[in-house]
Amino acid sequence: MVDVPAGPAPARITDSAWRVRTRRGGELLMSLLKNPTTVAGLVFIVLLLGMAIFAPLIAEPNTPDAYQMPRDWGALAVPPGSPGHILGTTNVGGDVLYGVVWGARTSLRLSVIVVSLTVLIGVTVGSIAGFRGGKVDEILMRIVDVFLSIPELIFALAIAAVLGPSFRNIILALAVVFWVKYARIMRAQIIHVKENEYVDAARVIGDSPLRIYLKDILPNSITPVVVQATLDMGNIVLVGATLSFIGLSEAGIAEWGVLVSEGQSGISAGRWWSSTFPGMMVFLWALGFNLFGDGLRDVLDPKTESTR
Amino acid sequence: MSLIDGIGPEAAPRARPAVASVKDLRVHFRSKVGVVHAVDGVSFDIGDGETLGLVGETGCGKSVTARSFLDLVPMPPGIKAGGAIEFRPHHTCPSCDGAGCETCDDSGRQAEPCDSCNGGGCEGCGHTGQRTIDLLEISEKDLQTIRGNRIAMIFQDPGKALNPALPIGEQVAEVFFQHRADDLLADAGASDGTEALGGALIQRKAGLKTSRIEDFLLSLPPLRGQRTKLMAAVQTRVAEALAETQIPNPRKVMDRYPHELSGGMRQRVMIAQAIACDPDLLIADEPTTALDVTVQARILELIRDLQQRHRTSVLYISHDLSLVKEVCDRVAVMYAGRIVESAATSSIFTDPHHPYTQGLLAAIPSANHERGRLVAIPGNVPELIDPPAACRFAGRCPYEAPACTAHDPLATTITANHEVACFIHHAPAGDEERPTWDRKVR
Numbered sequence: 236m237v238d239v240p241a242g243p244a245p246a247r248i249t250d251s252a253w254r255v256r257t258r259r260g261g262e263l264l265m266s267l268l269k270n271p272t273t274v275a276g277l278v279f280i281v282l283l284l285g286m287a288i289f290a291p292l293i294a295e296p297n298t299p300d301a302y303q304m305p306r307d308w309g310a311l312a313v314p315p316g317s318p319g320h321i322l323g324t325t326n327v328g329g330d331v332l333y334g335v336v337w338g339a340r341t342s343l344r345l346s347v348i349v350v351s352l353t354v355l356i357g358v359t360v361g362s363i364a365g366f367r368g369g370k371v372d373e374i375l376m377r378i379v380d381v382f383l384s385i386p387e388l389i390f391a392l393a394i395a396a397v398l399g400p401s402f403r404n405i406i407l408a409l410a411v412v413f414w415v416k417y418a419r420i421m422r423a424q425i426i427h428v429k430e431n432e433y434v435d436a437a438r439v440i441g442d443s444p445l446r447i448y449l450k451d452i453l454p455n456s457i458t459p460v461v462v463q464a465t466l467d468m469g470n471i472v473l474v475g476a477t478l479s480f481i482g483l484s485e486a487g488i489a490e491w492g493v494l495v496s497e498g499q500s501g502i503s504a505g506r507w508w509s510s511t512f513p514g515m516m517v518f519l520w521a522l523g524f525n526l527f528g529d530g531l532r533d534v535l536d537p538k539t540e541s542t543r
Numbered sequence: 544m545s546l547i548d549g550i551g552p553e554a555a556p557r558a559r560p561a562v563a564s565v566k567d568l569r570v571h572f573r574s575k576v577g578v579v580h581a582v583d584g585v586s587f588d589i590g591d592g593e594t595l596g597l598v599g600e601t602g603c604g605k606s607v608t609a610r611s612f613l614d615l616v617p618m619p620p621g622i623k624a625g626g627a628i629e630f631r632p633h634h635t636c637p638s639c640d641g642a643g644c645e646t647c648d649d650s651g652r653q654a655e656p657c658d659s660c661n662g663g664g665c666e667g668c669g670h671t672g673q674r675t676i677d678l679l680e681i682s683e684k685d686l687q688t689i690r691g692n693r694i695a696m697i698f699q700d701p702g703k704a705l706n707p708a709l710p711i712g713e714q715v716a717e718v719f720f721q722h723r724a725d726d727l728l729a730d731a732g733a734s735d736g737t738e739a740l741g742g743a744l745i746q747r748k749a750g751l752k753t754s755r756i757e758d759f760l761l762s763l764p765p766l767r768g769q770r771t772k773l774m775a776a777v778q779t780r781v782a783e784a785l786a787e788t789q790i791p792n793p794r795k796v797m798d799r800y801p802h803e804l805s806g807g808m809r810q811r812v813m814i815a816q817a818i819a820c821d822p823d824l825l826i827a828d829e830p831t832t833a834l835d836v837t838v839q840a841r842i843l844e845l846i847r848d849l850q851q852r853h854r855t856s857v858l859y860i861s862h863d864l865s866l867v868k869e870v871c872d873r874v875a876v877m878y879a880g881r882i883v884e885s886a887a888t889s890s891i892f893t894d895p896h897h898p899y900t901q902g903l904l905a906a907i908p909s910a911n912h913e914r915g916r917l918v919a920i921p922g923n924v925p926e927l928i929d930p931p932a933a934c935r936f937a938g939r940c941p942y943e944a945p946a947c948t949a950h951d952p953l954a955t956t957i958t959a960n961h962e963v964a965c966f967i968h969h970a971p972a973g974d975e976e977r978p979t980w981d982r983k984v985r
Binding site: 259431432433435436437438439440441442443450452454455 | 613615663687688689690691692695696698699700703704705706707708709717721722800813816
C-alpha cells in the first residue's frame, strides 16, 4: 500500500460526514436568504408559527377544550377595541383574537398531519411505481389518474361531507386527495434518477437494490417533493379553511374558516372584523409558505428559471 | 507492455487458464421493428493478468458485452439469448500468502480450486480444476458478492458515475462496508464480538445492516467509542485507496462532493473505488473518453501502473485504436455484434487480416499523411434486426465475393493467437466463389 499522509486526529475525521453536511446546509441557507421575497415568506411563517406555539400566553386557553371558542354572551358582535375583546367578537360572542391565535394552532396541526401523511403515502406509492416499473407502475398510475381527474376541492368536499362534519374528517379528506401529486412527482423523479450512471456504478460495487434506493435514488429525487410539501403547507390550510367555512367541521371550533363563516352574515351590516382578521390569517399563512416554497425551489433546483 | 511477457504471438500457449471466458455470448434487444442482435455469438478469453482491448465503432456491441459481465444490461428490453460468461475467481495464493512465489507466478494470487473436483478437473470447471462461475446463470445475490469485489468496472463519464448527493469518502467507503466488513472490524479491534449487544451492533454496522434506531444507539456514549474506531478504520482504508490513485491530499478529497472535483480527479476516485477490493477483473468502459488528452494520458498510465502492481486482468473497451495500442496486450475487434479479428496487439497493428480491421487502421490519420480527404470505410453499419446468415461486413468490403452473402464466416485460427472471421482465410461450405486479396476493385 502507498504511504498515506498522516491525517488530522481521528475524532475529527469520524464526524467529517456530518461536518460536510452542515457546511452544505449552511450554503443552502445563505443562498435562500439572498432572495428578499423568500425572506418575507420566512418572516410570515416564523410569526405565524410563533403565534401557534405561544398561543396559551397570548390568549388564555378555554376550559375544558382549548380548541373550542369561548363565548361571551354579554358582548355579542362588539367592534375591535372593546374592553376585553381587542379584535371584537362574532355574532355569537366568540372572541376574534382567541380564534385568530388558537386558529393558528389548528392550522398548524392540520397542515403538519396532512402533509406528513400525504408525503408518506405519495412517496411510497411513487417510489414503488417508478422503481418497479412495468405492470405495477401501470396499475398504480391509473389509480392516481382517477384521483387527479376530480378537482381537489370538490373531491375533498365530497369525502368530508360523506364522513360527516368534523375536523378529523377534514384531515382525512385532505390526506386522501393530496397524496396523488407526490406519487406523480416521485415516480417521475425516480424514473429519471435511476437512469443515472451512478446507479449502475452502485450496482457494480455490489449494493443491493434497497441500498441503492436509499443511498442513491431517494436523496437525488426528493427535492421536488420537499418543495411541493412546503407549498402544500400553505395550500392545505387554504382548502381546509374553505371546508370549515362551508360547515364541514364542528361548529364553535377555533378555526379560521369557521370564524370567517360566523362573521359572514354580519359583513353587510358593517361588522367586518370577525371575517377579516381570520381571513387575513389564512392569506398570510398561504402567502408565507408559497413565497418560501418558491425560494426553496429556486435554490434547490437551479434548472427551473426564476420567474421573477 | 512488459507485464506479461508470456503473451504474444510467438509465446507458448498460456499455462494458466483465463480469468474469464466469454463463450458464444448472445444478447438481443426487443424493439418495435424486430429483435436487434446487438451481441451475436461473441467469444473471447481474458488471460490472467492480461489487458484485452475490445475495439469497435459505436453500436457494435462492445459495451453491451462488457455490461453483460455484471448483469447491467436492462432486461427487458434486453434478452439473454444464449452463451456463457465463465469467470474464475482468485484468492490470495495459499503457499506464499500474497508475497509472490513459484506456484502463483509471482502474482501473489491464485485461482480458487473447483468445488466439486478440488483442482482435479471435471465437467463443471471445464477441466481447468478452477472454480468456474457462469455469470449469466448465478443469482442476483451471488452476483452482489462478486460485483466490486472480484469484478469491478470503471465507467465512461466519471461526472455521471458518482452520486452527486454523497461526499467522495462515503462513496468509496461503501465498497469496504459491502465486501470487507470483517477486515474493518479487525482494524477497529472489534472482530471478537466483545460486549454482547455492542459487538453484535457494531458487526451489523460494518455490514451496512443497521437501521436508523440501531445507528442512533451506536451514537450514544457506551457504544460511541467502538463506532468511532470503526469509522476511523474505514476512513484510513478509503484514504489509502485514494492515495493509491495518486490523489493528492486524500483526507481532504474525502470531504468533497463530486461536483467540487475535476474530471480527472473524479475518474481517479472511480478507479480507487474499483480497485479497492483488489479485483481479479477490471472492466474499463472507455474510461478516458470524457477526459481531455493530457488527463487521459495520466489516467491510462495510472491504470497500467495499478494493473502491473495488482496483477489484475483488464477488459479495456475503446473506440480509440491509438489508446488500445498503448495499453493492451491483446486486441479483439468487434463489428456489428461479432468479433471479426483477435490477436496480440503487435500483430493486429502490423499484420491485420480482416478487411474491416485493415479499413480501421487505414482510417487513422497520421502526421505524415498528405493533406486532403480523410480515409473512411464506405457504406454504413448494417441494421442488426434479424440479420441474415452472411458476413456482416459484406456490402462494405472491398474483397466481397458471392460466398460472403450466402454464408456466415466463422472465426478461424490462422497463426497462434490470431483469429479471423473472414472467408479469405478459410473456404466456405459449398462452391461459391470465395474472396481473395487480389479482388480489390469491385
